[in-house]
Amino acid sequence: MKLPPGPKKPLWLLGLQFEVDPFGYLDAISKSYGDIVTVMSGSAPIVYISNPSGIKEIFTNTKEISASGALNQDFAFITGKKGVLQLDGLIHKNRRKLLMQAFHGARMQACGRGICELTEKMMSKQAIGKPFVAYPIIEDITFQVGIERVIGLHEGERYNKIKHLFASLLKLDRQSLIVKIFSNIFGEKDLGKWSPQGYLLHLRRELFQLLSTEVKERRQQADFSCTDILGDLIFARDETGETLSDEEVRDLLLSPIFAAGDASGTAISWSLYWIHRLRNVRERLLEELDSLGQNPDPMSIVALPYLNAVCNEVLRIYPTQLFTFPRLVESPIELMGYEIHPGTILLGNIYSTHQRDDLYPNPKEFRPERFLEKQFSPYEFLPFGGGSRVCIGGTFALFEMKLILATILSGYQLELVSKRPERPKFAGLICSPASGVKMLMRGRRQDQGKSQPLAAGLV
Structure with missing residues (x-):
């Protein structure tokens, strides 16, 4: 050969x-x-x-x-043995169809206003005149949106724990290859929270237990009015006409949340970097956003051609995988x-x-x-993969990306702290910004007049 x-x-x-x-x-x-x-x-x-x-x-x-699910077994540790990545054939096709219901059509449109409001709430907490790191803030927003879309939770002790565990597992997954090799050599044994492997297993057990409890409780409530993925899965029938087991439901929740928090958060952070590095891009985008007037409908924002082009260009240079x-x-x-x-x-x-x-x-x-x-x-352009393994939430990720960017850019004057190019750091399947995109909050645009140019940035 x-x-x-x-x-x-x-x-x-x-x-x-x-x-x-x-x-x-x-x-x-x-x-x-x-x-x-x-x-x-x-x-x-x-x-x-x-x-x-x-x-x-x-x-x-x-x-x-x-496109065998057996080839994706390395992801099973954090996505579950019965997650959509590990499935094949008719079972895979059935579960993908169930999961995609929440990421399309009227349901997706209905959450648009909530995404804008959450973004405004998070950005309003940033102190004027002080630098901040954009990536963790954006990731917090995208994880909140993802958990609400997938599980239906948006507040409370269990919600806070689940969000923390997802972020912690993701952080550990982003360890450098050298650290992972070291952990594999010296951390194979579970020595409790004090060993790398033990801590990872602890976080996984905690997350899986919380999700299992949520699945059991939601099944007991039997609330047909819920429009999140968990609600769909609880009442769904598999390819043989049977209901899904609690374990199946739990594992199917994992990939969509990780994708929503990680991939979307990374893409939006890179967008903020490029938009504030290139004055001509920023000015053209602001002109397009301002043309919609005050408090535009989210679907009008999503339809903007230049905003769509900016997001696509970010995903071209830094695809979500x-x-x-x-x-x-x-x-x-x-x-x-x-x-x-x-x-x-x-x-x-x-x-x-x-x-x-x-x-x-x-x-x-x-x-x-x-x-x-x-x-x-x-x-030619495939930021979310393709074929039978194309990312389920790709359409929603682009939808969310546009609304979060539009809310930030329309409402706030930001600038990059450093003139040095942002370096990519490989993390799992994607490349995140190594420094997290350090920015400075100059204030609200409406306070300084939308017709005025932004504070001097990079060109």
């Missing part, structure tokens, strides 16, 4: 190089080996594809290429001129696809206008 070209270094060394400079590493790999690259994991080949036609093949050839979920070659296939044998793992390289100069001229340049000038296919 002639595999596509690729680096000959051991996987662990490539992993360290990737963590130090994820984008630089991927750029160098693409430059050296092209848009189909093989990395060996022992004797098992992993092939990364950043060519749209190749990505289309791995998404659409479901006969010879499978750098790679698609893995696929497994089940039968011999030909892919981009190479004969790929069964057992090979295929991954769509989302980041490198978004950096193709033939699709996105001057790809390092932040230029939202490219999304007003051209419509890209789902194999």
Whole structure:
């Protein structure tokens, strides 16, 4: 078998190089080996594809290429053994359909005003003239929105504990690869909260127990008026007509909350960075937002073309996941001129696809206008993955992203604290801003006059 070209270094060394400079590493790999690259994991080949036609093949050839849930077992520790990532076939299709009900249509629209109000509430707490780190504030907002959409909780002791546990588990998951290796070597045994592994297990037990209690109590209440995901799952029927078990319901809640808090929070933080780094982008966006007048309807905000283009450009440069979920070659296939044998793992390289100069001229340049000038296919622009494993909450994430950004930009004058470029830090599936995007609150826009330019920023 002639595999596509690729680096000959051991996987662990490539992993360290990737963590130090994820984008630089991927750029160098693409430059050296092209848009189909093989990395060996022992004797098992992993092939990364950043060519749209190749990505289309791995998404659409479901006969010879499978999107097996077994390939996502590494995520089961925090998403549960019966989470949507671990499911296959008709069961996977059924559970995805159940979960997606809360992220589309009238239900999504109904929560728009609440997202704007929550954002205003959180931003109003920032002291004028004092710097703050945007990322944790935005993440707090997105976790609150996610927990309310998924579980229906927005206040109280249990809500606070669940939000804290989700954030704590996410923080531990973002440990550097070196720390994780150290933990694996010296922390395998559960020594209680004082060992890395023990503390992680403690947090997981706490979270799973709280969610299990919430599932049991909600099932006893049998309230058909609830419009959150938990309510849908409690009364849902599986592919055989049976109700879901409490364990199934609990595990299905996990991925949507992590995605809502983590992916959305990261994308919005990067948006604040670019918007306040580039004066022309900020001014054009403010002009579009101001055209809606005072207290615009959330759906009018979501429909704004330049706001949509800005969000898409952020997601192009910093997609919510750098790679698609893995696929497994089940039968011999030909892919981009190479004969790929069964057992090979295929991954769509989302980041490198978004950096193709033939699709996105001057790809390092932040230029939202490219999304007003051209419509890209789902194999050319795929920030939420694609195929049967496309992110369930992708549409909602973009919806939430627009409303939170619009609320902040319309109401407040902010500026970046540092003139230095924000560096990406690899964290799980995505790259978050390394410094968290440090900003300064100058005050409310309405207090200083919307017609006045913002405080001097970067150009």
